[in-house]
Amino acid sequence: MDARAVDRQLRAKIWPLLRLHGFLRRASRIAWRYGNGVDLVEISSVGSSWDAVGCTSFSISARVAAMPPFVKPPKQTPERDGQLRPHYWHCQLQ
Numbered sequence: 001m002d003a004r005a006v007d008r009q010l011r012a013k014i015w016p017l018l019r020l021h022g023f024l025r026r027a028s029r030i031a032w033r034y035g036n037g038v039d040l041v042e043i044s045s046v047g048s049s050w051d052a053v054g055c056t057s058f059s060i061s062a063r064v065a066a067m068p069p070f071v072k073p074p075k076q077t078p079e080r081d082g083q084l085r086p087h088y089w090h091c092q093l094q
Contacts (some may be wrong), residue, residue, distance in 0.1 A: 003045065005058070006045065006058055006060065007015075007028070007029075010029065010043060010060075013029065014043070018031045018033075018041060019031075022035065023039070023040075023041065025083070025085070029042065029043045030042040030043070030085075030087065031043060032083075032085060032086075034086075036068075036069060036085060037066060037067050037068040037069040038066065038067040038083075038084050038086060038091075039064075039065070039066045039067075040064070040065050040066070040086060040087075040088065040091065041062055041063070041064055041065075042062070042063045042065070042087060042088045043060050043061070043062050043063075044060065044061055044062075044063070045058070045059070045060055046059040046060065046061060055084070061074070063088040063093070063094065065086070065088040065091035065093060065094045066091055066092070066093040067086055067090070067091045067092060067093075068092065068093065069085065071092050073086065073090065074090050076090070077090045078090075
């Protein structure tokens with residue numbers, strides 16, 4: 001299975017499920033939910049180390065993170081259309 005096949009499966013199965021839970025903004029492998037702060041789910045491929053960690057070459061990992069409204073976001077946090085679009089490493093809660 002290649003990266004395009006993994007992306008197709010994400011579009012078919014994971015993103016619709018996240019949408020049902022309020023994650024309405026999405027890039028290729030990250031989804032954001034806005035409300036009381038920003039929540040995100042970021043999915044990445046395990047990559048070339050798949051054999052070393054004992055999984056398949058098409059395995060994925062998911063990181064879940066949050067940026068609560070009472071904590072000021074880092075200055076370098078990406079934005080689009082006036083909304084924060086952080087990656088997991090920008091978030092205070094992971």
